[in-house]
Amino acid sequence: MRRRTFLRLSAALPLAGTVTAAGRAQAAPADVLPGRAAVVESVRRVNDHWINGHGDPGDNLWARATYFGGTMAAYRLTGEPRYLAYAESWAEKHDYGLAGGVTTRHADNHNAGQVYLDIHEVRGGEERIAAIEASLHRMVHTDRPEKDDDWWWVDALHMAMPPMARLGALRGDSAYWTKMYALYDHTKRVRGGGLYDYTHELWYRDDTWSPGGAGRLSPDGRPVFWSRGNGWAYAAHAKVLAVLPSTDRRAPEYRWNMQGMSRALLARQRPDGFWNPSLADPGHLPGRESSGTALFCFGLAHAIRTGVIDRATYLPVLARGWNALVRDAVHPDGRLGWVQGTGDRPESSRPITYESTADFGVGAFLLAGSQVARLAS
Template identity: 60%
Template sequence: MRRRRLLTGGAALAAAASLQPALTDTAQAASPATPLPSGAAVVTVLRRVADQWIGAHTDPGDNGWANATFFSGLLALQRLTGSPRYLAYARNWAEKHAYGLNGGVTTRHADNHNAGQAYLDLYEIEPEESKISAIEESLHRMVYTDQPDKNDDWWWDDALHMAMPPFARIGVLRGDPRYWQKLYALYDHTKRLEGGPGLYDAGTGLWYRDKRFLPGVPGGILSPAGKPVVWSRGNGWVAGGHAKTLKALPPAERHTGEYRDTLVRLVTAVAGIQRTDGFWNVNLADATHLPGPETSGTSFFLYGTSYAIRAGLVDRRTHLPVVARAWNGLVSTAVHPDGFLGYVQNVGDRPESSQPVTYDSTANFGVGAFLLAGTELARLVGP
């Protein structure tokens, strides 16, 4: 894989200092207190959204990253509700693909490992080794046999959601810390790009999608107003990946503290730039850059923040209004009466991707993000 060009000296310092002013410009005054829903009310909406998707998709679809994100959310809801319908739908999907991975067991691509999250969920419900043999062999190859010293596979921030949790969970399942060591090596490369600056902006706690968006890179991508591009869903993938990984890892694992602190920084940063309607801008650093509502990034921020509150990582009183605004904004703006979920930016890598985003724009991974978020919120607020 081609090595990345690193910024050094004055360019590195300029990059590190360039994002905060743009974020300050996007901050809004806090909206009036928003009531928290009950857990029962949240579950009612989640069921309506899940049922609408399942009813409209009798074929459960492929096992790519996008659809796997939907099944991650559906299985989170299944664990909360015990629904046999959701379990059967997910089981049928996994069996259709023989619990396999795109690219086979030799794949190193994080997107292809995302299906392994749902397979691990199904294994936990109904343990059968065949359900996780493909994801386990693929990760085992990366850890032990196929270029085990190669750690530059995760070059974009979405990869953290797709592949961090399977490494964490297989390590727990097999009692093998080598999976956690490999996880951190891959993560550290993405975060710091071998000494950086990496995709992580330490000054703000936010992440750039990939090296094309780093400030100071010749020909780098900026918004039409000349501001940095800090993609909402890209940061949402990061929040989701950290939350899922922390749920799996033992508290004493040597890197758990860093993952925890990084999630706290991200959750705290986005709390300060949430819109008054509960959503987040598709470009977190430029409120004028395609300023309409967007569901997928907002859902992942709701998920990560709800988890952080529930785990005691952030102040409950400070962050409960954030999740209340996000949930109520999503339900009142994006959820149709029949459960169709709108305002989802479809597949892409930046704010301009798959535009325009409208009331009738949806996608499987957006529904999955919403189900993950609502399930975490329901557990937080209780019955």
């Protein structure tokens, strides 16, 4: 495939940091969403800052793919051609391919396929989705289709469920949805005794923490539910429900899971609007964390908008989360702070500070903003 030369898009972007002190003084109350124009401005400021600082669009691994999923959401929200061009430059740099090639079964490698499907929706061209389709088609139809234990960590739900759901819809092949549920069900109920805890209505990151696995606890003796891990699960359910027909027999379970998680998130939100990195033990490494909070905002906004959860109950929860991100994590120049770096537990990549940022955290913020804007007036 012919690659497009990346023409220093960053040089053409306006500098961020245009929010005035007066504009900040006029911010909405903490439990009220700001207007749509303010949400769009925050999305633009954060994305423009990222692009200005990253002339090379980067690798095609899960973290950068999460960012580009967010920038495609920002493109759909704003219609800004620079965002689409930046995403295309990234995809073309990698020939719309997957890390590990088409034989990979690793969910992280499939995350790039979400962006390729996004670009395909805009541009067409079967070559753009050839690799992700070949890889998932193998899992569904030819490469040990009975093997259902590939998604052994909760992040995998976000990385691989959405492209599998979307290919089922695109090709009219419900076998993708059947296979997706089999993998999901194994993660939820079998792996380590089941990574979903029905009592707390939250997900363990992997069987290091589940009672049927190693069952590790917080220093206070409480179960450990990692914020970003639950954010991945919550976002996965929202993305799947966005494309799965409501008549699919498995759709009610995905809705119920979002409803249960929403109850858990409502009970565990911090007074300032963020969620702690550790959700069940408020004394276990407390503090602001943007990536989990942004993923929760994305899922909340989608679930409110589509009627999965009650608007009156959850809109203030969403507003507090979104307003906290914009107020306390978005720097005047558009840098997004308080992002926990890569890891697999609340202790990972510490300390988490106002300066801590990462591509996947920016992507999560852009995803959230794209949904919040659809609720804002």
